Amino acid sequence: MPKKVGIAAVAQNAGVESKDNFYDQSYKITKEILDKAGLKREELETIISAASDIFHGGISCANSYYWETTGAFLKPGSRQDGESLFAFFYGVMRILSGDYDTALVIALCKGSENPENDACTLMYADPFYQRMIGMNETMAAAMQMRIYMERYGIAEEQCAKVVVKNLANALGNPYAHRKGRFTVDDVLGSDRIIDPLTQMQIAPKSEGMVALLLASEEKAKKLTSKPVWFRGFGNSIDHYYIGDRDLLDSPLKTAAARAYKMAGISRPRKEIDIAEITEPYAFQELIWCEDLGFCGPGEGGKMIDSGATQKTGDIPVNPSGGVLANNPYVSRGLQRVVEATLQLRGEAGERQVDKKMKTALAHGTHGFAGQCHAVAILGV
Amino acid sequence: MAKEFRTLKTSVNLPYELAYGPIWTRFFDGLLNKKILGTKCPKCDRILVPARSFCPRCFVDTPEWVEISHEGALTAWCLTNYRYYGQPVEPPSISALIRLDGANVDFLHLIGGFDLGDFELVRRKVKNGMRVKAVWNEERKAQIFDIKYFEPV
Numbered sequence: 001m002p003k004k005v006g007i008a009a010v011a012q013n014a015g016v017e018s019k020d021n022f023y024d025q026s027y028k029i030t031k032e033i034l035d036k037a038g039l040k041r042e043e044l045e046t047i048i049s050a051a052s053d054i055f056h057g058g059i060s061c062a063n064s065y066y067w068e069t070t071g072a073f074l075k076p077g078s079r080q081d082g083e084s085l086f087a088f089f090y091g092v093m094r095i096l097s098g099d100y101d102t103a104l105v106i107a108l109c110k111g112s113e114n115p116e117n118d119a120c121t122l123m124y125a126d127p128f129y130q131r132m133i134g135m136n137e138t139m140a141a142a143m144q145m146r147i148y149m150e151r152y153g154i155a156e157e158q159c160a161k162v163v164v165k166n167l168a169n170a171l172g173n174p175y176a177h178r179k180g181r182f183t184v185d186d187v188l189g190s191d192r193i194i195d196p197l198t199q200m201q202i203a204p205k206s207e208g209m210v211a212l213l214l215a216s217e218e219k220a221k222k223l224t225s226k227p228v229w230f231r232g233f234g235n236s237i238d239h240y241y242i243g244d245r246d247l248l249d250s251p252l253k254t255a256a257a258r259a260y261k262m263a264g265i266s267r268p269r270k271e272i273d274i275a276e277i278t279e280p281y282a283f284q285e286l287i288w289c290e291d292l293g294f295c296g297p298g299e300g301g302k303m304i305d306s307g308a309t310q311k312t313g314d315i316p317v318n319p320s321g322g323v324l325a326n327n328p329y330v331s332r333g334l335q336r337v338v339e340a341t342l343q344l345r346g347e348a349g350e351r352q353v354d355k356k357m358k359t360a361l362a363h364g365t366h367g368f369a370g371q372c373h374a375v376a377i378l379g380v
Numbered sequence: 381m382a383k384e385f386r387t388l389k390t391s392v393n394l395p396y397e398l399a400y401g402p403i404w405t406r407f408f409d410g411l412l413n414k415k416i417l418g419t420k421c422p423k424c425d426r427i428l429v430p431a432r433s434f435c436p437r438c439f440v441d442t443p444e445w446v447e448i449s450h451e452g453a454l455t456a457w458c459l460t461n462y463r464y465y466g467q468p469v470e471p472p473s474i475s476a477l478i479r480l481d482g483a484n485v486d487f488l489h490l491i492g493g494f495d496l497g498d499f500e501l502v503r504r505k506v507k508n509g510m511r512v513k514a515v516w517n518e519e520r521k522a523q524i525f526d527i528k529y530f531e532p533v
Contacts, residue, residue, distance in 0.1 A: 019384045019385055058390065058392060115465050116464055116465060118464035118465075119464050119465035119466050122464065122465075122466050122467075123466075127398055128398075128400060128404050128408075128524075129404075129430060129488070129524055130488055131468070132468055132523065132524045132525065133468070133469065133475055133488050133489060133490065133524065134460070134467050134468050134469045134473070134475065135475070135488065136464065139458060139460060139475050142458030142460075143456035143457060143458050143475065143476075143477060144456070145458075146456055146457060146458060146508070147455070147456050147508070150508055191462070192461065192499055193460075193461055193462035194458050194459065194460050194461065194462065195458060195459040195461065195499045195502070195503070196458070197458070239436055240436075241485070241488075242477065242486075242488060243429075243477050243485045243486035243487055243488050244428070244436065244485045244486075247456065
C-alpha cells in the first residue's frame with residue numbers, strides 16, 4: 001500500500017491587486033497557512049515554490065529574493081519554474097520519499113505588476129521564427145478556436161456561454177478578479193481583439209499568492225480534522241513548434257489517462273464530483289472537458305448547452321469562476337488545487353457546490369494552445 | 381487602478397547574441413535565395429519545415445534537405461486587431477498556419493495582400509483550406525520576413 005499524502009491547509013491571496021509588495025504579500029500568505037495549520041516555521045520541513053520570475057516578476061533568480069518570505073531560512077527549499085501544478089506534484093513526491101512529514105507548496109504571481117500576459121508569452125516563442133511573427137498565447141488560442149469551431153461545428157455562442165457561467169460563478173468567490181452577470185451578447189459584443197476571440201473570452205492578468213500545506217498521513221490527521229488526500233497525477237507534453245501539432249489532439253488526453261490510472265478512475269464523468277480546470281480562453285474549457293473524458297470529441301458545445309458543467313449540474317466545472325475570473329499566470333494551476341480542496345472540505349463559502357463530494361480534479365496548462373498539461377486527482 | 385502606495389516604474393532591456401547554428405543559418409540563407417527549405421526524417425519520412433536537425437518524434441537526425449513548394453493550403457488563422465508590447469507586426473494582421481505542398485507539418489506566417497480592416501469581410505474571404513502562395517520581399521535579409529506574407533492564389 002503506497003503512502004498517503006494529505007493536504008492539511010490551503011491559503012490564497014488573489015484578485016486584482018494587493019497593496020502589498022511581492023515580498024510582504026508572499027510572507028503574509030505563508031504566515032496565514034502556517035497559522036491555519038497551527039505549525040511553527042521551525043516545524044515546517046521543506047518548501048517548493050513555483051514562479052516565473054524573469055518575465056512575470058521582473059527579477060532574476062527571484063527565489064533568492066523571496067525564499068525567506070516562505071519561511072525557508074536554513075531549510076531545504078527548491079523552486080519549480082513555471083506552471084504551479086507541477087510544483088504540487090514535486091511537493092507530493094517529497095512527502096512520498098518518506099524524508100519529510102510536511103511540505104509547503106507556494107505559487108507566487110503578482111499580475112498587477114507585470115506587462116500584459118501577451119508580452120510575456122511572446123517571450124516563450126523562439127526568437128528566430130515564431131517570435132518574429134508575433135506568436136503569443138492568445139494568437140495560438142485564436143487559431144485553435146477557429147479549427148475547433150470548424151471541425152466540430154461549435155458555435156461562438158457556445159464558447160461565450162463558458163464566460164457567462166464562470167463569471168457568474170465568480171460572484172461567490174471573494175478572490176475573483178472579474179465577476180458578474182453577463183449575457184452571451186455581452187461576451188460576443190466585447191472588443192473583437194483577435195478574431196475569433198473577443199476580449200471577454202480571454203482571461204485577465206491577476207494576482208495570486210497561493211499556498212498549500214502537504215503532510216504525511218499521520219501528520220495530516222494531526223494538523224486537520226478534514227484532510228484532503230492526493231490520489232493521482234499525470235502530465236504530458238506536445239511538440240514545441242505550433243505547426244508541428246494537431247491543435248485539437250491535445251496531450252491532455254494522455255495526462256488525464258495517467259492521472260486516472262494512478263487514482264483508479266475508469267469513468268471520469270461519473271466518478272469525478274467537481275473539476276477546476278485552467279481555461280485562459282473560454283472555448284478551451286469545452287475542449288479540455290472533452291479531453292478529460294467528460295464528454296466525447298466535439299461534444300464540448302453540447303455539454304455546456306446541457307447545463308452539466310453548471311454549479312447545479314452533474315459535473316460542475318470551475319465553480320470558482322476558473323481562470324477567466326482570476327488568472328494569476330503561474331499560480332493558476334495550484335489555485336485550481338486550492339479551490340478543489342475547499343470544495344471537498346465544504347469550505348468554499350458562497351461558491352460551494354451543494355452536493356456530497358468524494359473526488360475532485362484540478363488541471364493546469366501552459367505553453368501555446370495547451371502544449372503542456374497536468375492533472376491532479378484529490379479525494380476525501 | 382489608483383495605487384495606495386508608491387510604485388516603481390522600471391523596465392529591463394538586456395542585450396543578447398543568440399546563435400542561429402548551422403540549421404537555422406542554412407534555412408534563412410535559403411529564404412535569401414527565395415527557397416523554403418525543410419528536412420526529411422529518415423525514419424517516419426515526414427518532411428519538416430522549417431528545417432531542423434532532428435525529428436522530435438523519432439528522435440533521429442534529419443540530414444536530408446528538401447526544397448518545399450511556395451504554395452499550400454491554409455490550416456488555421458486569426459485576425460489580430462490589438463497591440464501588445466514587443467509586437468513585431470503592425471495590426472491588423474492575419475497570422476496563419478499553412479500546410480505547404482509536400483510538407484507534413486504547418487508553416488507559421490502571415491496572410492496578406494488585401495484589406496484587413498473589417499473582420500466580417502475578412503471572414504468571407506479567408507477560409508481554412510484556401511490556397512495561398514508566398515510573396516517575396518525584394519530586399520531580403522535572411523530572416524522570416526524575406527517572405528512578406530502569403531496571399532490567396
